[in-house]
Amino acid sequence: YNGNSVTMRTWEDDGTGKTYEIDQPFRSYGSLSDSLADYAALMTSSTYAGTWKSNTSSYADATQALTGTYATDSLYASKLNSIVAYYGLTAYDQAPVTQTTGSTGSLVWNRYRGSYTDAETLSIDEAWASYKNYK
The missing domain is CATH 1.10.530.10 (Lysozyme)
Structure with missing residues (x-):
């Protein structure tokens, strides 16, 4: 270095x-x-x-x-x-859930991970993003 x-x-x-x-x-x-x-x-x-x-x-x-x-x-x-x-x-x-076609069921698009996740995971990722922007 x-x-x-x-x-x-x-x-x-x-x-x-x-x-x-x-x-x-x-x-x-x-x-x-x-x-x-x-x-x-x-x-x-x-x-x-x-x-x-x-x-x-x-x-x-x-x-x-x-x-x-x-x-x-x-x-x-x-x-x-x-x-x-x-x-x-x-x-x-575990590998993240990725769904490209069909119904997403209870999954939501998580822009932080570039894949579908459950709503709770998205909420956690949004909180981390908000925390990082706050600092």
């Missing part, structure tokens, strides 16, 4: 659970879209191939692949797995 950065104090783990703090440069961007584009490029690099759905059999495999690469925290995988379990995030692992 050759762009701007900001130096922040960060908590690190030596891989054995022993922690320490250092000053570390973090990438800095001029816009949210630049940040998201760089993050997508980073996560699709071969460094993170172990996190790709095509290379894992479960989210636990992916979170384990992040430990020691994306995060130095030796408990990173277990912390992420706890969050996934607590909030039931595996519900989002």
Whole structure:
């Protein structure tokens, strides 16, 4: 990365659970879209191939692949797995419903996802969009 950065104090783990703090440069961007584009490029690099759905059999495999690469925290995988379990995030692992012909039944067009979803999902997406615009 050759762009701007900001130096922040960060908590690190030596891989054995022993922690320490250092000053570390973090990438800095001029816009949210630049940040998201760089993050997508980073996560699709071969460094993170172990996190790709095509290379894992479960989210636990992916979170384990992040430990020691994306995060130095030796408990990173277990912390992420706890969050996934607590909030039931595996519900989002299913491919989105896409309906191109026929009756939509109880589905509505969700412009945020580019597909038909239930009304509750659309409502959540609208709330997130409103929140992002508010900030």
